[in-house]
Amino acid sequence: MNELNDFRASGRRKTSVARVILRPGSGTYEINGRRAEEYFPSESLRIEIQQPLVVTESSGKFDVLVNTHGGGVHGQAGATKLGIARALILYNPELRSILRQNGLLTRDPRAKERKKYGQKGARKRFQFSKR
Numbered sequence: 001m002n003e004l005n006d007f008r009a010s011g012r013r014k015t016s017v018a019r020v021i022l023r024p025g026s027g028t029y030e031i032n033g034r035r036a037e038e039y040f041p042s043e044s045l046r047i048e049i050q051q052p053l054v055v056t057e058s059s060g061k062f063d064v065l066v067n068t069h070g071g072g073v074h075g076q077a078g079a080t081k082l083g084i085a086r087a088l089i090l091y092n093p094e095l096r097s098i099l100r101q102n103g104l105l106t107r108d109p110r111a112k113e114r115k116k117y118g119q120k121g122a123r124k125r126f127q128f129s130k131r
Contacts, residue, residue, distance in 0.1 A: 007090040011082030014111050016071030020083030022091060025063030031080070032068060045077040052085040055102050056095045078108060 006023040029036035029049070040046050053059045064084060068076045085104040088095050099105050113122035120126055 007087040009083050009086035009090060011079040011084070011086060011107075013078030013082065013108055014071045014075035016068060016075035016079040018066055018068040018076060018079035018083045020080065020087050021065040022062045022084065022087040023065065024061065027060035027062065029064045029066070031066045031076075040073060040077060042073070045073060048077050049080045049084065051081060051102070052088055052099060052104050055104065056088055056098055058088065062091075082107060 004023070006021050008019070008021050011018045011020065029046075031039040036046055036049065040049065049064075050059065053062065053064075066080050066083070068080060070076075071079075081104065085099050088099065089105075096105070115121055
């Protein structure tokens with residue numbers, strides 16, 4: 001918590017990074033200067049970023065400001081979700097067990113596997129010819 005009475009945390013997913021600021025407020029979401037409905041057109045992504053606040057029964061108590069970059073919209077939504085969960089712990093450390101039980105504090109380590117030399121891709125090989 002800083003002098004503005006807000007809680008700052010960051011989250012990552014794939015190659016996306018989200019810096020999250022939770023401020024006491026009316027429950028608005030602002031992502032890169034746009035409303036959540038504009039930034040995440042899919043309803044499932046908007047539900048995903050609201051999950052930490054819904055689980056902890058904090059919906060409507062905080063304004064959520066997010067700066068996010070890298071990756072695509074799914075990765076950015078996952079990074080935002082983790083950032084909100086981490087910021088909630090700064091607000092109230094007792095929420096850690098609830099967030100942990102719902103799997104909201106675990107950083108998803110899955111990322112794209114790199115292409116290997118002498119191969120067509122990460123796993124795919126060139127066609128084998130016996131003769």
